[in-house]
Amino acid sequence: MGRVPLAIFLSLAFCGLFPVTAAEQIKSPNYPLEGAPLLSLPVDCSEAGRCSVQNYVDFAPGPKALDHTCGPLTYNGHSGVDIRLRSVEAMERGVAVLAAATGTVIASRNDIPDRLLNEVEARQALAAPVKPSNSVSLYHGNGWTTHYGHLRKGSVTVKTGQIVKRGQQLGLIGASGSTNFPHLHFTLLLRDQVIDPYSGRLPGSGCGAGVHHSFWNEEAAKLLAYRSSGVLNAGLAERIPSQRKIRRGLRNKTPLSTTADQIVFWTRIWGLRRNDRFHIRLFAANGALLAESTQRADDDNAVSIASLSISRRTDAWPQGTYRGEYLLERPNGAKDEKFEKILKFSREAEIR
Numbered sequence: 158m159g160r161v162p163l164a165i166f167l168s169l170a171f172c173g174l175f176p177v178t179a180a181e182q183i184k185s186p187n188y189p190l191e192g193a194p195l196l197s198l199p200v201d202c203s204e205a206g207r208c209s210v211q212n213y214v215d216f217a218p219g220p221k222a223l224d225h226t227c228g229p230l231t232y233n234g235h236s237g238v239d240i241r242l243r244s245v246e247a248m249e250r251g252v253a254v255l256a257a258a259t260g261t262v263i264a265s266r267n268d269i270p271d272r273l274l275n276e277v278e279a280r281q282a283l284a285a286p287v288k289p290s291n292s293v294s295l296y297h298g299n300g301w302t303t304h305y306g307h308l309r310k311g312s313v314t315v316k317t318g319q320i321v322k323r324g325q326q327l328g329l330i331g332a333s334g335s336t337n338f339p340h341l342h343f344t345l346l347l348r349d350q351v352i353d354p355y356s357g358r359l360p361g362s363g364c365g366a367g368v369h370h371s372f373w374n375e376e377a378a379k380l381l382a383y384r385s386s387g388v389l390n391a392g393l394a395e396r397i398p399s400q401r402k403i404r405r406g407l408r409n410k411t412p413l414s415t416t417a418d419q420i421v422f423w424t425r426i427w428g429l430r431r432n433d434r435f436h437i438r439l440f441a442a443n444g445a446l447l448a449e450s451t452q453r454a455d456d457d458n459a460v461s462i463a464s465l466s467i468s469r470r471t472d473a474w475p476q477g478t479y480r481g482e483y484l485l486e487r488p489n490g491a492k493d494e495k496f497e498k499i500l501k502f503s504r505e506a507e508i509r
């Protein structure tokens with residue numbers, strides 16, 4: 158089948174919110190838990206697949222970045238949990254940010270425009286001073302605060318001094334401040350010290366130390382459970398779609414034309430890791446393999462887009478159901494020969 162064109166684009170997931178400087182440093186995880194909030198979902202995750210966690214609290218001391226499981230889903234100094242939407246379209250439809258526990262509004266901001274940074278701007282922003290975003294902070298008593306960042310301009314519906322109930326809407330997920338993907342940045346603090354809600358441990362305290370105390374309630378723990386990789390969107394198309402279209406929320410196109418110049422299987426996933434192996438294959442209606450490509454990732458990548466395409470060489474594509482398959486595998490342990498299946502999905506489209 159000759160050389161098969163595979164186009165790959167890699168990008169980071171930049172949040173642009175960093176920890177506040179703690180007035181009173183808590184040094185160990187053995188802080189008092191009396192009166193600590195039990196956290197429910199800070200986002201309306203009711204639509205299937207809506208909530209994916211892109212970044213966690215950074216546990217690596219110094220300039221490195223590791224999440225609480227020692228995985229790469231964070232970056233240096235990241236102070237919270239980034240619950241992302243799969244598309245810009247979803248953000249525009251409006252997804253509610255919810256109070257994770259009953260509390261009093263102690264700060265809010267609502268006037269900063271939403272604008273997703275492009276790849277170059279996001280890389281520059283990593284080294285630039287942090288910009289404020291539309292946000293809400295809630296005080297839950299006994300020194301505990303939750304913070305909700307990157308809210309959509311004009312969406313914040315609560316005022317300082319107001320008491321809000323658990324699950325009450327605070328605003329909408331947006332892209333205000335400095336970020337390149339629509340998400341909620343959620344931070345839990347005890348007396349201004351960031352606490353990781355998954356493990357109850359402190360940022361920079363070293364990863365893989367296990368769970369001291371989980372703050373999530375049962376539903377939140379289930380829907381926000383750590384997943385190292387996942388699919389954002391994927392589909393078949395008649396030409397390679399632009400990255401912009403894919404990020405906006407492009408879906409699988411069906412039917413495709415028998416006279417399309419190309420058939421393309423495009424994919425966008427989060428959490429590609431260094432040395433991961435991914436196979437992309439495209440099958441004709443009769444089950445014949447039309448094109449395939451296998452690649453190794455040479456670095457960790459927050460978000461990766463890959464498109465496998467094949468050009469038409471006859472008058473028309475035979476009619477029927479065409480299928481794209483994606484398989485992500487990760488080296489299992491120290492030896493490089495064994496791989497573990499991490500993610501597998503497929504998309505189908507009719508050609509007629």
Ligand SMILES: [Zn+2]
Nearest residue numbers: 172237239342
């Ligand atoms: Zn964040």
